[in-house]
Amino acid sequence: MTRPLAVLAFSGGMDSTTLAAQYDAEGYALLLLSFDYGQRHARELESARAVAVHFGAEHHVVDLAAVGRLMPGSALTDPSVDVPDGHYAEESMRVTVVPNRNAIMANVAVGIASARQAAVVALGIHAGDHAVYPDCRPEFVDALRSCVACALDGLHTPRVEAPFVHRSKSEIATLADTLGAPLHLSWSCYRGGARHCGTCGTCTERREAFAEAGLDDPTEYEEVER
C-alpha cells in the first residue's frame, strides 16, 4: 500500500524537524519544502538536507529570491538590515518580519500538494511565533483553510494542519524527545556561521526551549552564557 503524502513547509529548524518526525511516525511519506528568500546560508540548507536524508524524504528548495528582492526593509531579505540579538517577543525582532511570508509559503505548499494529490499540508508554526508574526496565529490558519477551500473547489484539496499552533517551543522540544526527532541535525540560527551564534532571536528561543523542557541541548553555540 502506498503511504499518503504530507507536504511540509520545512526550514530544517527544530519546529519543522519535529513536525517531520510526527508525520513520519504517523505513516506519511514526506515531501519537505524549504523556501529561500535569498537569505539562506549554505549551513542552513545543509542541515535541512541532512534532516531530509534522515527521514528518507523528498526535499526541494523553492527559490523565492525573486520575491525577497522586491521586499525591502526586512533583516531576512535585505542585506542592508542587521539581524538583531535578543528575544522574539521584543520590538527589535520586528525587522525579521517578511510581510505575508508564511501565507506565501503555505499557498505554494498547498498548490504543490494539490498537484501531487497529497493528503495534507502541514505548517510548523507555534505559539511563540504569535507575538511577532501575524501570519503564524490560529486566526490566520482558520482564514487560510477557508481560502484554500475556495481556491481548490473541484480540485484535489489537501487538509491544512498546524499541529503546534497552540504549543510552546519547550513543548515541541519535549515532543521531539519522545519521537526521537533528530534535533542534533536541525539548524535555527539566523546568522550564517559554522555553529549556532547563541544570541540571535532564534538561538535564544532554541536555548530556552531545551532549558524549560529540562532536556539536554545537543546544539553547539558560539557564545553560551549560563
Add this chain to the structure above:
Amino acid sequence: MTRPLAVLAFSGGMDSTTLAAQYDAEGYALLLLSFDYGQRHARELESARAVAVHFGAEHHVVDLAAVGRLMPGSALTDPSVDVPDGHYAEESMRVTVVPNRNAIMANVAVGIASARQAAVVALGIHAGDHAVYPDCRPEFVDALRSCVACALDGLHTPRVEAPFVHRSKSEIATLADTLGAPLHLSWSCYRGGARHCGTCGTCTERREAFAEAGLDDPTEYEEVER
C-alpha cells in the same frame, strides 16, 4: 505630492492591460508584477514590458519556475502536456489549471505591496475565468481578503481589489476602448509564436470579446476563421 502605489498582478494580456489603464487613469503609480512559472515565452514578456513602458510603470518578472517544476500535469507548467484548442468553458481547458496559482500570485503581490507601503493590490480576474479556475471567483476574493487581514494584522495592509470579477471579457474590451488602453501591445496567446495563434483558449476568448463588444480587434492572428 507622491501618487499612491497600486501593485498589479500583470500578465500583459488584455485584462491586466485594461486594469493597468484603469489604475493609471485613477492617478496611481503602477508596480506591475508578471509571474513566470517556467511557461512564459519571450514574446509574452516582451509584450508585458512594452505595456509597462507605455504606462511608465515599474515592472518586475517574478520567477516562480521553482514552483512550476513541482506541479506536474498542467499544460502551463509541464512541457509534456499540450496546450489545448477551444473555448475556456470546455472540459479540455482544465489541463491549463495550475492549482492555487492565483492564490500564490495574489499572496506574493500582497507581501510586496505591504513591504512597499502600497495602497492597493489589484487582480485582473474576470467572470469568464470562473468556470475553470476556482481561485478566480468572487468567493475566493472575499476569502483572500479575510486571510490578508489576519496575515498583515499590525503591518501595512493594502486593499485587495478585483474590479473585473463580475465583468465579462467583452465588457473589459469596451472599458479598454473607453480608457484608451494599449491593447495592441497586449499578448494573450498561450502558445509562443511570433503572432497570436488564434485557436487556443485565450485567443478564442480574446477574439470573441472584441466581436461581442462590436470593436475592431487590433490583434494579428495566425489563423482567422470568420
